[in-house]
Structures are given as C-alpha cells and as structure tokens.
Amino acid sequence: MFQEKMEKASKTEVSLEDLARNPRCPHGPTVLFKDSVKGKKRKYYSCSAYRDKKTCGFHVDKSSKITPGKRMNWTEQENRFLKHKNHAERYKHFIDFRSSQKQDGFFCQKCEIICDKTGHEDHTITRFSAADLSTPSRILEAKAENKKEAQFFFSESSRDYLLKVVKKTGGTHVLCIGTPTLYEALPGSIKKLFLDIDTRYLGLLSPEQFCWFNMMNFHFFHGDVAKNRLRSFIRSAGSNLTIFLDPPFGGRMELIHHTIQSIQSILEQEMGRGVSKPKLCWIFPYFMERKLKELGLGLEMCEYRVSYINHKEYSGGEGGRNLGSPVRFFTNIPLSSLPLPNADEYKQCTDCGFYVSSTNIHCKECNACTSKDGRPYVHCPDCSRCVKETYVHCADCVRCHLPAFKCKKENEQAEDNADGVTTIKPQAVEKQKSSEQSKKSGKRKYFGSRGRGGNNNKQRGGGGRGGKRRKF
Structure with missing residues (x-):
C-alpha cells in the first residue's frame, strides 16, 4: 500500500528553481508543485514539510497575484509560529x-x-x-501522526550497528539529521551535530548541539545564527564528515537531495572543490532503491534491516512483518568496508565481497546477490535478471509478474472497451448471428448459464480491484 502511494506521488513534479524566493509558510520557503487533476494541469506552492492541512494549510496557485498584503500576512503567521521558541x-x-x-x-x-x-x-x-x-529522546513522547511528524526511534540493535559503522569507517565528525537516538549514543570522542524539525529538543540540547531545521527545504528556523553553526561544524570536519539521514518515508526525495547538495556546497566553499564528498547513510525502504540511485549520489543498498522500537511492523520482532523490517540504509561507503552484524540473519558473500542477508543466494548469471526483501529470487533467462520466485514470465508483457496480475494484453482490451471499441470473440459473433436468425423466425435462443447473469461472471475474481492487495 505504501509503495502504491509513493508511485502515485511520483506523478507530482517538484520544481526547485528559486526555492529561496518562493512564498514562505511558517516552515520556510514553500515548494512549487506541478500535477494534473482530471486532465487539468495545476501549478501551486505548498508546504515542503507537511501534507496535512491542519498542520500547515498553505496553498497558493502559481497563477494568482501575490500582493504585498499577502506577503505581510505570511510574515505575521511565521512570526507567530516562531514566538516562544x-x-x-x-x-x-x-x-x-x-x-x-x-x-x-x-x-x-x-x-x-x-x-x-x-x-x-x-x-x-x-x-x-x-x-x-x-538521552533526551527517552524523556520525549514519540510523535506518531503519520501525516504530521511520524517519529520512530531506532531499536537498540540498529543504533548499535550504526555506531559500529561510524567506528569501522573512521568517522570523526557526524552530522545527524533526524536521527536523535544515534546522536545521543555517539561517544564523546566523536564531534557531532543534530538537526531536526522537532522543537522539543530546544529545551534539552544547547545551540552548540542542536539546530531547529527543516530538511525538506534546507531551512534553519533561527536563521543565519544556526546556519553558521552548521558551517562551522562542516569546516572543522573537512573531508571526515559523515551524514546520517532518516527522513520521513513519504518525503520527496528531490527535496532531501537538495539538502544534501546544499551541505556539499558549504563543504566545497569552506574546503575547496577538491574536497572529498561526505560519507552518506540514508535510511529508507528497500523498494525505493531505483529512485534513490537515480539521484546520482553513488548510493548502494546495504542489506542490514533497520528496526524501530515504536513501530510494530518495523520492529523486527514478534508481531512485525514476516520478512522483517523493509527499511535499509543506502550509502556511498564501499559495502566491503561495512562491519558484519552480530546476527545469524547475515552472511559474508565471498563473490560479492560484502555481507548480505542469510537467505540471499548469489546468482552467477547476474553476478550478484539479487534478493531485496529477504525472499529467495530466481533467475529468469527471458528477462535476463532475477525475480521473486512467485513470479512467472509473461510473453505479452515481456516481463515477469505475479500470475494474478492484469497483464498488458488484458489492459489493452480494457482500454479498447473504455474507448467504445468492443472486442467481439468469434464465438460471440456466431451467437449474435444465431440470435438474429431466431428473432426473424420468432423464436428465442438461450445460451444457458454462460449468458448475462450466469456463472461466467464469477470467474472475474482475484486480480481485479476486488482482489487482495499485497503489502510491501
């Protein structure tokens, strides 16, 4: 279901041109969105951080006139939001x-x-x-409104593994964006800075430790003072900067990418263009791998399953998903440099040169361990790639999919019918002729149970809208 929502959201385009000059809501510069509703194209400015109108109802059509009065009203709203913070x-x-x-x-x-x-x-x-x-996160009540500030804290095992990653890769300066429990667990020998949109940390961490920050538009709520704090931290890190990022899974990747590029830009301004890029660990679901790779950040998926203590399905324990948490971390750190987790769920693949899930099988044809979700994959010679073992190859679609999936041929037939073009099978033509002859002779011809309202309608189950939906 979540994967379907993400695919639907991807049809909405995001424009990042002149982001800093866009109209402002209380959460910083808004984003220009482009989409189409019932064939009508729309362009509008909306909040970068929240989709729930109760949290932020900012919505302005791009074509509407922005008057000085409107801008003054937006400034007043922003000032009221910042009051007492x-x-x-x-x-x-x-x-x-x-x-x-x-x-x-x-x-x-x-x-x-x-x-x-x-x-x-x-x-x-x-x-x-x-x-x-x-450990301030132990004091705070986790926010769990899915459309607002869904807040899930790493399990102890996941937090400890990420600490191992920092130690094994020689990290000296760690920038934690939306990862409070990791920030709190980092030892005193590691220089660290925490960025998050949660205002409650303002009363528990000092300005040298924490910056109130919107990762969706690179906005510092406390202006240049906080931004300069980040700049100073990046300058001290130099080529030893490591970034851990755990954004909302429904967040637009283009916006998060913009934030990463902004950090890289500050690093180049401080250290010169020849400086090494930061080590990046981006926490995200495995099924977003293709989209993440399209960003051009050089990210590869590590098969470690990231779990959370206050998310039942992603807990990795009893009551969770059968295949474990779907959350992984994507990184530009060579996978061979990552430490092997202390669990029976993983193994070292000698062919790949790094660890994978214990259920993963190395494919000689693909020259890779191809499973993404923990289920065994099998190689399809027609597709020249590995697929889930429950998939079958469809000659009409020229790809593999579940047997109950409505294939390309069926979709084309449905589109023809929707356009008013009726596809008549040979048997139906014969029946139509027989019916016309019966009418001429004054007799009616019956087609038994396969006629209208007969048992034939019962065969339309499973793969349609009324069938079961697979969970991710």
Whole structure:
C-alpha cells in the first residue's frame, strides 16, 4: 500500500528553481508543485514539510497575484509560529535544573521545557532523572501522526550497528539529521551535530548541539545564527564528515537531495572543490532503491534491516512483518568496508565481497546477490535478471509478474472497451448471428448459464480491484 502511494506521488513534479524566493509558510520557503487533476494541469506552492492541512494549510496557485498584503500576512503567521521558541530561553530551564543539582525533574510535553509542576497541572508532564538528560529522546513522547511528524526511534540493535559503522569507517565528525537516538549514543570522542524539525529538543540540547531545521527545504528556523553553526561544524570536519539521514518515508526525495547538495556546497566553499564528498547513510525502504540511485549520489543498498522500537511492523520482532523490517540504509561507503552484524540473519558473500542477508543466494548469471526483501529470487533467462520466485514470465508483457496480475494484453482490451471499441470473440459473433436468425423466425435462443447473469461472471475474481492487495 505504501509503495502504491509513493508511485502515485511520483506523478507530482517538484520544481526547485528559486526555492529561496518562493512564498514562505511558517516552515520556510514553500515548494512549487506541478500535477494534473482530471486532465487539468495545476501549478501551486505548498508546504515542503507537511501534507496535512491542519498542520500547515498553505496553498497558493502559481497563477494568482501575490500582493504585498499577502506577503505581510505570511510574515505575521511565521512570526507567530516562531514566538516562544527562542533556543537560549528554552535551554535556560535546562541550565537552571543542572545548577540546582536535583536528582529528578519534570518535562512539560506541551510547553516543551523543564519545569516545576506548578502552572502545568493540565499539561502532560514526564518525570525524569538527572541521568536521563544525556538521552533526551527517552524523556520525549514519540510523535506518531503519520501525516504530521511520524517519529520512530531506532531499536537498540540498529543504533548499535550504526555506531559500529561510524567506528569501522573512521568517522570523526557526524552530522545527524533526524536521527536523535544515534546522536545521543555517539561517544564523546566523536564531534557531532543534530538537526531536526522537532522543537522539543530546544529545551534539552544547547545551540552548540542542536539546530531547529527543516530538511525538506534546507531551512534553519533561527536563521543565519544556526546556519553558521552548521558551517562551522562542516569546516572543522573537512573531508571526515559523515551524514546520517532518516527522513520521513513519504518525503520527496528531490527535496532531501537538495539538502544534501546544499551541505556539499558549504563543504566545497569552506574546503575547496577538491574536497572529498561526505560519507552518506540514508535510511529508507528497500523498494525505493531505483529512485534513490537515480539521484546520482553513488548510493548502494546495504542489506542490514533497520528496526524501530515504536513501530510494530518495523520492529523486527514478534508481531512485525514476516520478512522483517523493509527499511535499509543506502550509502556511498564501499559495502566491503561495512562491519558484519552480530546476527545469524547475515552472511559474508565471498563473490560479492560484502555481507548480505542469510537467505540471499548469489546468482552467477547476474553476478550478484539479487534478493531485496529477504525472499529467495530466481533467475529468469527471458528477462535476463532475477525475480521473486512467485513470479512467472509473461510473453505479452515481456516481463515477469505475479500470475494474478492484469497483464498488458488484458489492459489493452480494457482500454479498447473504455474507448467504445468492443472486442467481439468469434464465438460471440456466431451467437449474435444465431440470435438474429431466431428473432426473424420468432423464436428465442438461450445460451444457458454462460449468458448475462450466469456463472461466467464469477470467474472475474482475484486480480481485479476486488482482489487482495499485497503489502510491501
């Protein structure tokens, strides 16, 4: 279902020209979208971060006139959104708590600050110990609204494996974008900076540790002060910069790509064009591999299954998907340099030179371990590639697909019927002639159960809209 939604969304085009000059919503510069509804083409500006109108209802047709009054109204909305979100003021509550040497305290999930209970009786309050402040994500309640700020934290095993990746590849400076638990687990010997859109970290991490950031349009809510913090961090990293990125799975990849390019541009400005590109680890579902590779970032899919503690299907444990989490990480780090996970689910492939899923089988024809989702794949000589073992080759489609899939031939017939062209089979022609002769003779001819309303209609099951949909 999620994969179908992503394919549908891909029909909407994104324009990144003059992004900084686009109309602004509270979440920074909006994005120009192009799509078609019922054959009518549309161009409009909308929020880069949120699709839910309740969270951000900004929508402006490109053809509409943008008056000074409209711009003033948008500026006022942005200022109201930024009100009471000063980083230094919020973090002062953290400093005061540390100075008090108290062993436990309270965090208001609504006001997003460390507080006393007084004045917050009607709010959701979380009690914490002083030790919990080193891992702020344990204090926060994970946001799980799918259309808003779906927030899933890495499981301990996944977090520990990503730490191994940093250590094995010699990382010294790690930029964490949307990966709070990884940021918190990095040792003191690693220089690190955390970027995220979650404002609650303003009261738990200092301005030197955290920047309030929208990864969908490279927008720093606190302006040049925060942007210069990133610039300073990139300058100190030089060629040793590693980026871990865990964006919303429904986010437009073109926008995330724009953010990565912006970081690369800052690196080149600080260190010169000859500087090595940052090591990149992009967390994303395996079925988006082709789209990610089209971005030209040199990413390859690592078969490690990334799991989350607060997402049942992606937990990798009991109650989750039979094939485990569909989430992988894509990286420009050579796969042969990655450490082998401590699990029976993986094995080293001597032919590929790196580890793969234990159920993966090396194909001599493809010269690769071809399984993507953990199921065995088989080689199709007609397609010259490996496919899922449940697929069959279709001569009409000239490709492999599930047997119940409506193939090209059936689709063409359906399109002909939709255009008013009726395809009549030879048997139907004979029946039509017989019927006309019967009418002339004053007699009716019956076709039994295969006529209209007969048992023939029951055969139309399975592969159509009423059939079962496969989950990703």
